[in-house]
Amino acid sequence: xxxxxxMEGPVTLSEEAFLTINCTYTATGYPSLFWYVQYPGEGLQxxxxxxxxxxxxxNKGFEATYRKETTSFHLEKGxxxxxxxxxxFCALRGNTGKLIFGQGTTLQVKP
Amino acid sequence: ETGVTQSPTHxxxxxxxxxxxxxxxQSGHNTVSWYQQALGQGPQFIFQYYxxxxxxxxxxxxRFSGLQFPNYxxxxxxxxxxxxxSALYLCASSLVGRDTGExxxxxGSRLTxx
Numbered sequence: 001x002x003x004x005x006x007m008e009g010p011v012t013l014s015e016e017a018f019l020t021i022n023c024t025y026t027a028t029g030y031p032s033l034f035w036y037v038q039y040p041g042e043g044l045q046x047x048x049x050x051x052x053x054x055x056x057x058x059n060k061g062f063e064a065t066y067r068k069e070t071t072s073f074h075l076e077k078g079x080x081x082x083x084x085x086x087x088x089f090c091a092l093r094g095n096t097g098k099l100i101f102g103q104g105t106t107l108q109v110k111p
Numbered sequence: 112e113t114g115v116t117q118s119p120t121h122x123x124x125x126x127x128x129x130x131x132x133x134x135x136x137q138s139g140h141n142t143v144s145w146y147q148q149a150l151g152q153g154p155q156f157i158f159q160y161y162x163x164x165x166x167x168x169x170x171x172x173x174r175f176s177g178l179q180f181p182n183y184x185x186x187x188x189x190x191x192x193x194x195x196x197s198a199l200y201l202c203a204s205s206l207v208g209r210d211t212g213e214x215x216x217x218x219g220s221r222l223t224x225x
Contacts, residue, residue, distance in 0.1 A: 043218035101153030
């Protein structure tokens with residue numbers, strides 16, 4: 001079945017460091033891909049999405065490119081801030097319409 | 112437009128009891144789905160409702176059941192609670208037929224089973 005694998009955390013970075021969180025997926029057909037963020041004590045918020053191969057999703061300085069050849073959707077940000085500290089979830093949505101999530105990666109950014 | 116709202120935000124139950132969680136969809140959305148997020152894990156799909164009927168279900172036993180009402184609000188019912196049911200339960204709404212049908216999540220109901 002469809003699945004998502006993302007790098008284990010926690011990831012600890014200093015402010016202004018470069019961020020990469022790896023995400024790979026297994027799916028039949030052509031899923032849509034998402035990154036969701038969960039701040040402490042809050043629900044899930046959509047960070048960015050891409051619906052077809054080679055699409056780049058971007059928002060708030062974060063970006064990710066849908067790579068069909070490597071079945072990946074890695075999240076990147078050039079300069080992280082303390083306020084980016086949260087749990088990040090990679091997810092796919094296939095033909096069934098349900099979202100399948102990775103296990104989440106905790107990001108801690110220190111001043 | 113109002114977002115997805117869930118109630119209650121926190122609750123504590125004991126093993127064997129029953130619980131009902133409620134969700135109001137974002138205005139204009141016609142599809143509701145429920146997810147279970149255990150501590151330290153990603154959300155797991157429970158089921159989805161469209162036009163008041165279940166139209167997709169994850170790997171959860173029948174004691175997890177739901178309803179969707181004509182105003183598209185929804186309930187999740189769990190019978191015979193077990194300790195492993197302790198989790199954050201997330202409701203998400205979407206509009207079928209609208210581009211990718213992006214899901215909008217509520218803040219969740221945190222259930223603790225003792």
